[in-house]
Amino acid sequence: METLIDGIPSGDFHHGGRIKIGPDDKLYSTTGDARKSEIAQDIESLGGKILRLNLDGTIPKDNPFGNSYVYSYGHRNPQGLAWDEAGQLYESEHGDSAHDELNKIDPGKNYGWPEIQGDEQKPDMVKPLIHSGEKTWAPSGMAYFDGKLYFAALRGEALKSYDVKSGKLTNIITGSGRIRDVFVDEEFIYFISNNTDGRGNPDEKDDKLYRLPLSRLNMP
Numbered sequence: 307m308e309t310l311i312d313g314i315p316s317g318d319f320h321h322g323g324r325i326k327i328g329p330d331d332k333l334y335s336t337t338g339d340a341r342k343s344e345i346a347q348d349i350e351s352l353g354g355k356i357l358r359l360n361l362d363g364t365i366p367k368d369n370p371f372g373n374s375y376v377y378s379y380g381h382r383n384p385q386g387l388a389w390d391e392a393g394q395l396y397e398s399e400h401g402d403s404a405h406d407e408l409n410k411i412d413p414g415k416n417y418g419w420p421e422i423q424g425d426e427q428k429p430d431m432v433k434p435l436i437h438s439g440e441k442t443w444a445p446s447g448m449a450y451f452d453g454k455l456y457f458a459a460l461r462g463e464a465l466k467s468y469d470v471k472s473g474k475l476t477n478i479i480t481g482s483g484r485i486r487d488v489f490v491d492e493e494f495i496y497f498i499s500n501n502t503d504g505r506g507n508p509d510e511k512d513d514k515l516y517r518l519p520l521s522r523l524n525m526p
């Protein structure tokens with residue numbers, strides 16, 4: 307076993323923790339603010355960030371900040387990552403007292419935490435594509451297929467879709483409890499419940515991995 311990167315701040319909560327290999331063959335990792343919100347704005351800190359690494363753990367030469375793993379910053383507790391067919395990255399993130407976010411992620415950009423949330427604006431900070439307002443989604447894993455972002459919601463107890471072009475948000479699955487992660491291919495959507503994580507109400511057969519034909523989703 308080999309350590310690719312260490313020194314990521316940690317704490318009781320807000321760890322981020324998603325890792326995915328992007329279409330550019332780089333390793334992306336989400337890191338939370340570890341409940342020290344000020345580190346999200348500090349590009350010297352690895353907390354409150356999306357990080358981008360070569361697969362051998364070295365820093366890619368084309369990362370936005372010189373000799374730094376930091377790809378984007380100002381994140382509170384970033385969760386899901388997904389890329390569209392053009393290689394554009396999207397991210398889901400837990401906000402503070404609701405205001406959960408979906409963001410379109412571009413290299414070197416500042417996503418605002420803890421300076422702005424919801425519809426607030428400040429110069430050189432990027433607002434989310436959409437946020438949950440006073441409701442909580444607690445978004446987790448995310449996948450992209452054919453113009454839509456599919457994301458799992460824990461507290462929201464749903465699988466949701468977000469149409470990138472129209473901005474329409476739809477609950478496509480409810481009634482399965484806390485949803486942790488989602489995967490989509492051309493025919494099927496897969497998602498996994500997480501009712502046994504200590505915050506849900508599991509039944510005897512939890513947790514479950516579900517698979518549904520995309521054609522059955524009956525989406526608008």
Ligand SMILES: [Ca+2]
Nearest residue numbers: 407417418419
């Ligand atoms: Ca934000």
